[in-house]
Amino acid sequence: xxxxxxxxxxxxxxxxxxxxxxxxxxxxxxxxxxxxxxxxxxxxxxxxxxxxxxxxxxxxxxxxxxxxxxxxxxxxxxxxxxxxxxxxxxxxxxxxxxxxxxxxxxxxxxxxxxxxxxxxxxxxxxxxxxxxxxxxxxxxxxxxxxxxxxxxxxxxxxxxxxxxxxxxxxxxxxxxxxxxxxxxxxxxxxxxxxxxxxxxxxxxxxxxxxxxxxxxxxxxxxxxxxxxxxxxxxxxxxxxxxxxxxxxxxxxxxxxxxxxxxxxxxxxxxxxxxxxxxxxxxxxxxxxxxxxxxxxxxxxxxxxxxxxxxxxxxxxxxxxxxx
Amino acid sequence: xxxxxxxxxxxxxxxxxxxxxxxxxxxxxxxxxxxxxxxxxxxxxxxxxxxxxxxxxxxxxxxxxxxxxxxxxxxxxxxxxxxxxxxxxxxxxxxxxxxxxxxxxxxxxxxxxxxxxxxxxxxxxxxxxxxxxxxxxxxxxxxxxxxxxxxxxxxxxxxxxxxxxxxxxxxxxxxxxxxxxxxxxxxxxxxxxxxxxxxxxxxxxxxxxxxxxxxxxxxxxxxxxxxxxxxxxxxxxxxxxxxxxxxxxxxxxxxxxxxxxxxxxxxxx
Numbered sequence: 001x002x003x004x005x006x007x008x009x010x011x012x013x014x015x016x017x018x019x020x021x022x023x024x025x026x027x028x029x030x031x032x033x034x035x036x037x038x039x040x041x042x043x044x045x046x047x048x049x050x051x052x053x054x055x056x057x058x059x060x061x062x063x064x065x066x067x068x069x070x071x072x073x074x075x076x077x078x079x080x081x082x083x084x085x086x087x088x089x090x091x092x093x094x095x096x097x098x099x100x101x102x103x104x105x106x107x108x109x110x111x112x113x114x115x116x117x118x119x120x121x122x123x124x125x126x127x128x129x130x131x132x133x134x135x136x137x138x139x140x141x142x143x144x145x146x147x148x149x150x151x152x153x154x155x156x157x158x159x160x161x162x163x164x165x166x167x168x169x170x171x172x173x174x175x176x177x178x179x180x181x182x183x184x185x186x187x188x189x190x191x192x193x194x195x196x197x198x199x200x201x202x203x204x205x206x207x208x209x210x211x212x213x214x215x216x217x218x219x220x221x222x223x224x225x226x227x228x229x230x231x232x233x234x235x236x237x238x239x240x241x242x243x244x245x246x247x248x249x250x251x252x253x254x255x256x257x258x259x260x261x262x263x264x265x266x267x268x269x270x271x272x273x274x275x276x277x278x279x280x281x282x283x284x285x286x287x288x289x290x291x292x293x294x295x296x297x298x299x300x301x302x303x304x305x306x307x308x309x310x311x312x313x314x315x316x317x318x319x320x321x322x323x
Numbered sequence: 324x325x326x327x328x329x330x331x332x333x334x335x336x337x338x339x340x341x342x343x344x345x346x347x348x349x350x351x352x353x354x355x356x357x358x359x360x361x362x363x364x365x366x367x368x369x370x371x372x373x374x375x376x377x378x379x380x381x382x383x384x385x386x387x388x389x390x391x392x393x394x395x396x397x398x399x400x401x402x403x404x405x406x407x408x409x410x411x412x413x414x415x416x417x418x419x420x421x422x423x424x425x426x427x428x429x430x431x432x433x434x435x436x437x438x439x440x441x442x443x444x445x446x447x448x449x450x451x452x453x454x455x456x457x458x459x460x461x462x463x464x465x466x467x468x469x470x471x472x473x474x475x476x477x478x479x480x481x482x483x484x485x486x487x488x489x490x491x492x493x494x495x496x497x498x499x500x501x502x503x504x505x506x507x508x509x510x511x512x513x514x515x516x517x518x519x520x521x522x523x524x525x526x527x528x529x530x531x532x533x534x535x536x537x538x539x540x541x542x543x544x545x546x547x548x549x550x551x552x553x554x555x556x557x558x559x560x561x562x563x564x565x566x567x568x569x570x571x572x573x574x575x576x577x578x579x580x581x582x583x584x585x586x587x588x589x590x591x592x
Binding site for chain 1: 335336337338339343347350351353354357358361362422425426427429430431432433434435436592
């Protein structure tokens with residue numbers, strides 16, 4: 001297979017902190033690869049190494065077949081970078097930001113202007129093109145960030161937490177843009193702490209925690225890996241909820257969770273579901289929904305790392321002090 | 324360039340020429356200067372503050388120090404120019420720190436451009452701003468009665484010396500810019516260091532009026548040396564001595580601070 005990004009044994013330390021503790025990655029060309037992990041897991045450090053901004057203490061990496069240290073200049077001609085730490089100039093207008101990048105990439109004045117105009121149109125920023133970027137909303141700002149990294153038509157795009165802090169609508173817009181880029185053949189390395197985002201966009205996901213890849217696979221493989229399925233039962237009548245809870249709990253042998261009138265319980269035994277159906281029938285309870293579900297990525301993450309994503313304040317502080 | 328060459332080349336170039344680096348530097352200098360258009364406050368900073376200093380010093384202190392505002396202007400304008408130049412160099416560190424903390428610097432570093440161009444572009448732009456405020460100071464001074472003693476050649480020499488000195492002093496500013504955590508701290512540093520530095524010189528007051536222990540510092544203070552050189556070039560008095568001393572100071576500052584600043588920047592990013 002043809003890999004746009006390869007990394008072997010990347011190690012990077014900041015003083016006593018080990019941000020990367022031996023990371024291997026292989027991203028096939030033309031795919032979206034998700035690096036999923038909480039704050040401080042080492043995702044941004046990995047992106048900075050791959051984008052030639054930071055040297056790894058150990059290990060090596062190539063982008064488009066070029067070594068990120070020895071052939072850094074070639075790598076920079078292939079990549080685009082958008083993220084928490086790579087940003088546009090807030091004092092310039094949207095147009096000026098794109099012109100600046102175009103000119104730096106060696107486009108003529110006219111070509112830079114044409115490219116800037118086209119990107120502003122594509123990203124629905126035409127009306128805001130002559131306003132300083134600091135007046136932009138969060139969603140517009142991210143779109144401009146992304147547009148700026150696309151001026152040179154990169155083959156490999158690094159998106160470092162592209163939707164952190166965005167409202168759902170802006171997030172969906174950004175996702176659509178990423179999907180259309182991939183349809184055009186761009187390889188995307190996406191870091192995110194949102195499991196849903198990785199699930200939505202990435203063909204393959206590496207779960208990162210404390211500087212290591214602790215699991216890797218397609219979203220489905222990851223969900224299957226932790227084995228768990230869950231049984232969800234929603235009674236047609238809310239008054240039956242306590243009875244359903246006791247029946248499901250008794251059959252599964254575990255106390256079920258209740259949310260939005262739905263009773264959920266993890267199941268490992270295939271006989272649980274028919275038994276629950278039989279008992280509900282005997283009790284005369286009509287159910288509106290009864291389903292056996294694969295576990296969500298959230299549950300996968302919890303079972304892999306022992307903690308939920310997005311709630312690791314100690315690690316977040318660590319990353320803050322490193323950056 | 325045709326649209327076909329807009330797509331990323333299959334075989335990326337191996338290295339950059341110096342010409343490309345200079346072109347990147349000019350583009351990045353444009354970026355720093357076009358900011359002024361959107362932030363008129365910056366232009367006020369560059370213009371009003373120096374003009375205010377000339378007016379205040381001339382009319383408030385002039386009579387007390389030199390007997391008349393006109394005589395004082397002749398003495399103090401070169402000093403005010405030097406003080407302004409020292410403060411102006413801080414904009415380099417301020418802007419650089421802003422780029423570092425906001426992530427603009429990382430975006431630039433991920434582009435296939437000359438490694439030195441972001442810094443060079445910023446310093447070039449700041450040199451242009453510096454030249455603007457010096458021109459403004461001399462212009463306002465001339466309206467108030469300041470006269471050039473050595474004609475256009477002296478003026479040219481003064482500009483050249485100031486810019487050379489500023490280029491050296493910019494490295495101090497770069498070092499501060501990479502060491503502090505946020506842009507405002509660059510300004511705090513500027514006030515805490517540059518204010519005492521420029522006031523313990525003969526920029527505004529003749530050395531003889533100060534206590535002996537202070538005089539020995541005032542005489543070697545680079546602000547004094549540079550102010551004397553500008554007095555020689557713009558008004559009258561010795562030129563060669565203070566100019567050579569100024570250049571020695573500039574060289575010493577560059578030799579000490581340029582490597583420290585570059586090392587600091589490498590560690591920061």
